[in-house]
Amino acid sequence: MADTTAEIVLFDGFDELDAIGPYEVFENAALAGADLETTLVTLEETDMVTASHDLRVESQGTLGQPDILLVPGGGWTSANEGVRAVVEDGELPDRVDECYTEGATVASVCTGAMVLAEAALLEGRPAATHQVAEEDLEAHAANVVDERVVDDGDVLTSGGVTAGLDLALWLVEREFGEDVSSAVSEEMEYERGEVFG
Template sequence: MKPLKTGMLLFPELTILDFTGPYDVFIKAPCFDVIVIGETTTPLKAEGGLTLQADVAFRDCPQLDIIFVPGGRGINALLTNKVVLGFLQLHARHAKYITSVCTGSLVLAAAGLLDGYRATTHWRSQELLRMFDVKTVEERVVRDRNRITGSGVTSGIDFGLTLTAMIGGEEMAKIVQLQLEYNPEPPFTAGSPHTAGIPILQTTKEKTRAMFDSRKKIIQGLQQRTFSAHQP
């Protein structure tokens, strides 16, 4: 089986685990040929300051079989970045799979690549994804035809294993899972808004309110421009 060219997008202020969870799965599965891509190959900072660097700039990127977009604070800038959105739209024409983890789905939605599809995102951004023409669902990993999306940050490993099973088979995915010793036993049940409890949920919402509000304002602006463009 020829490995599929898998373009994993880097951008400033991405959530590192959104990227490295799937990355660690993909580099262990022989069905993927990982290409780390960016608008340029200039080093950039992820959330928290970790320095990352793309291997290939958009202008030099071969046609991708798989498009992958992680999430993070930096997606706010991507929602209106015509270069990034145009790149995703161009490669989506011939890609076999169009994918994301966490708020990366908002970027796919802004590019029009989730219109009419079922998809998921981080629980805090479910409302924002619904603002697009996307059938938003609260599931760990959602597959709708060739769109595969993972929910919040840690779902990246589940997403990666799901995609591995789809392409390389269940046995390959299980081997990778064992290599990663992915056998989670979280110390608390606070990983979901449905189990965390009201005080934790309210505090978390308050801590993330500024980012939520700014992101919502950007999406509302996108909708207004789309509405105006369709007016006679």
């Protein structure tokens, strides 16, 4: 088993790239030498999760106590779908808070920041999200900044959709070094943006 575990939590209506982009970055980091094991998880046992563009993804397990927990976005502007539904349900924000309290580094992509906000992890912190959720995030007492990635130590947020790649590459660099993140960037032919924080 790897020294560092990362779990990406899936729910119906999550945005595909928000989760699968970071998953590929983390998997490539492991191939490049990072001691990292990444798992796609759900809150409860389920065979398949249907994403926002109807991609069906198989869960690899249920949410445990990872070193890194990543929450994707998707569906904030729709009633009873995606992030909006899991925030209103309350179970995912509660579990995110538990993971954080037990020592996990928590990260969000896009409107996944609303889950972190509901878990009260962003109060008074700088945070980024997709532009459609910026006002709602500010209402949760977060200091919304217009950045692709915001690193506030044990809580990281990123802007819309493709910013998840930047977030994951930054986490790889922060945790496993620039050589590993550069190898992943080259492999994926992706030039990432700047990090705030």
